[in-house]
Amino acid sequence: xxxxxxKLGLILAASLFATSSIAHxxxxxxxxxxxxxxxEQTSPxxxxxxxxxxxxxxxxxxxxxxxxxxxxxxxxxxxxxGYANCKAICGVALPSMAAAVDILKKEKIDVTPIxxxxxxxxxxxxxxxxxxxxxxxDMIGLTGSEEALNVAYEAFxxxxxxxxxxxxxxxxxxxxxxxxxxGPDGDxxxxxxxxxxxxxxxxxxxxxxxxxxx
Amino acid sequence: xxSCAKLFKSLLISSSVLFLSATSSFAATEAKPIEIKGEIIxxxxxxxxxxxxxxAVIGSAHHTCALWCAAGGIPVGVxxxxxxxxxxxxxxxxxxxxxxxxxxxxxxxxITAKGLHYVRxxxxxxxxxxxxxxxxxxxxxxEDFGAVPPNSFPKNYSAN
Numbered sequence: 001x002x003x004x005x006x007k008l009g010l011i012l013a014a015s016l017f018a019t020s021s022i023a024h025x026x027x028x029x030x031x032x033x034x035x036x037x038x039x040e041q042t043s044p045x046x047x048x049x050x051x052x053x054x055x056x057x058x059x060x061x062x063x064x065x066x067x068x069x070x071x072x073x074x075x076x077x078x079x080x081x082g083y084a085n086c087k088a089i090c091g092v093a094l095p096s097m098a099a100a101v102d103i104l105k106k107e108k109i110d111v112t113p114i115x116x117x118x119x120x121x122x123x124x125x126x127x128x129x130x131x132x133x134x135x136x137x138d139m140i141g142l143t144g145s146e147e148a149l150n151v152a153y154e155a156f157x158x159x160x161x162x163x164x165x166x167x168x169x170x171x172x173x174x175x176x177x178x179x180x181x182x183g184p185d186g187d188x189x190x191x192x193x194x195x196x197x198x199x200x201x202x203x204x205x206x207x208x209x210x211x212x213x214x
Numbered sequence: 215x216x217s218c219a220k221l222f223k224s225l226l227i228s229s230s231v232l233f234l235s236a237t238s239s240f241a242a243t244e245a246k247p248i249e250i251k252g253e254i255i256x257x258x259x260x261x262x263x264x265x266x267x268x269x270a271v272i273g274s275a276h277h278t279c280a281l282w283c284a285a286g287g288i289p290v291g292v293x294x295x296x297x298x299x300x301x302x303x304x305x306x307x308x309x310x311x312x313x314x315x316x317x318x319x320x321x322x323x324x325i326t327a328k329g330l331h332y333v334r335x336x337x338x339x340x341x342x343x344x345x346x347x348x349x350x351x352x353x354x355x356x357e358d359f360g361a362v363p364p365n366s367f368p369k370n371y372s373a374n
Contacts, residue, residue, distance in 0.1 A: 046245050046332040050303065050341055089287030092258070163285065177287035190335055193289055193301055195258050204335045213335075 045190075045213070052180070054188025055155035059116065059144035062128040067142060069186025076183055076209050077112045078201070080194075081158045081176040083119035084131035084141065085169060089177045090115075092194050097179060098136035099198030100205065109209055113139045116152050118160040118175040120144065156180055156188075181205055189214075248331040250340065252294035253324050253353065254317070256280035257301065260293070265362060273353030277322040279362040290317055292327070292340060300331070300340035324349040 054069075061067040071077055078097045082090035097113045104111050113136050117123035120143045123131075128141030143149070153159065158176035166172050178191040179201065189208045192201055207213040258264075259271040259279060270276065272293065284290055291299045305316050326347040332339040 045334050048245060049332055049334055049339075050245070050330070092288075174285065174287060177289055192335070193257070193337065195261055195288065196337075207335070 049190075052157055052188055052191060053155060054180075054182060054186065055151070056186055057116070057142075057148070057152035057155060059142040059148055059152065060125060062125055062132065062141040062143075064125045067140070069182065071112055071184045071186075073110070073112065074184045075110045075112045076181060076189070076205065077114055077186075078205065079114045079116060079156070079180040079182055081116050081118055081153070081156065081160075083117050083173060083175075084115070084123050084128055085119070086173070089175075089194060093177070093179055094132075094135040094139070096194065096196070096198050096201055098139060100201035101136060101138065103198055103202040104205060104209075107206065109206060111205060111209070114142060115139060116142045116149070118149075118153075118158075118173050119171065120146070120149060122170065181208060183208075245330040245332050245341075247328070248340070249326065249328050249346075250292055250294050250300065251324070251326040251347075252292040252300075254280075254302075254321050255291050255293045255299070256283040256288060256321075257291040257299065258283050258288040260291070260299070266359065269355065270359040273322060273355040274351050275356040275359040275361050277351060277356075277361070280321050281318060284317055284321055290321065292325070298338065300338045302342060303332070303339045304341045306342050306344055320345070320348060322351050322353075324352045 056069045058066065058068045069077075078100065080090070080093050080097060082093065084090075094113075094115065101111050101113050115123075115128075115132060117128070123141060123143050125143065128143065132139040132141045142152075144152075153176075156176065160173050160175040163172045163174050177194050179194055180191050181189040181204070183189055190204065190213075192204060196204075204213075253272055255272055256276060256279065259266075259276060260268060265271050265276070265279065271279075280290075290302050292302060293299055302317070308316065325345050326349075327340075327342045328344045328346055329340050329342040332341070
């Protein structure tokens with residue numbers, strides 16, 4: 001594995017220096033993080049990001065308690081739509097979210113990771129807690145009635161569809177693949193592609209938590 | 215799908231710098247109309263490097279894996295002729311974000327599209343309003359790199 005990482009590191013390094021990204025607009029950066037920060041500073045967010053209005057949801061958490069889009073602890077929230085038994089994109093997004101939360105925790109920034117299920121038949125109050133604790137001890141699973149879940153799906157423009165039934169793992173769903181950052185009051189802040197690593201997710205989140213971004 | 219999904223988990227590299235716009239502008243505060251020509255790519259395998267170098271994870275060599283990734287929820291991107299990547303937020307006629315059966319029809323194809331360009335947190339996003347041309351798969355690199363999985367690319371493929 002270490003050889004693989006070394007190889008991939010070389011590939012990445014080669015790819016970066018093969019592009020203009022590390023030396024855009026005439027500024028040469030010593031590392032990727034510096035380049036990212038500079039790029040964010042010089043290319044502000046587009047106004048009116050499309051089709052994610054966000055909005056209130058009213059669901060049931062993995063302890064059986066009502067939970068809305070407003071965080072009772074007053075923390076920012078990283079939200080992903082998926083299911084605990086997912087072997088595909090959830091296996092990328094949820095560990096990244098969890099790792100980002102830990103990175104932020106070290107900087108004394110508390111952010112709540114949340115999974116809103118697209119498979120309420122299997123993700124129940126009784127079994128979600130243990131399944132999600134695999135990713136992070138503080139990860140909250142939310143389920144609810146079909147009607148209540150649809151409110152959440154529509155707010156974040158998420159659609160689910162059954163792809164097929166796996167003989168061992170059961171139903172496999174296609175569903176939204178972005179991670180959403182919402183504020184303590186449930187207001188939509190930004191979305192993050194799941195392929196961004198934990199460091200990048202944490203960095204972007206920190207910008208919104210600190211008020212440097214809106 | 216699952217074998218590729220396992221690879222997703224093996225490594226996360228913060229290569230998101232490749233998403234960055236090569237240009238910068240303090241005035242870029244409105245979505246900008248854009249016409250773009252490029253290949254629809256599997257952003258995970260391209261950016262993570264888990265399946266090989268950049269040249270190996272595009273085109274016919276990576277077509278089947280790219281379909282699996284898209285089916286598994288990995289957002290697709292458009293790799294333009296300058297090497298810049300735009301995350302596809304929506305295709306024409308779709309209501310939801312980055313979820314589309316239609317994307318399966320054009321995965322790995324080289325398209326020309328009109329749409330709107332957004333920037334968020336340093337990432338380029340594209341809302342495709344109109345695919346004005348589709349050249350099909352134009353990069354037949356499976357002879358050079360081998361297909362993933364092996365022998366998955368049809369021998370007699372024709373874009374037409």
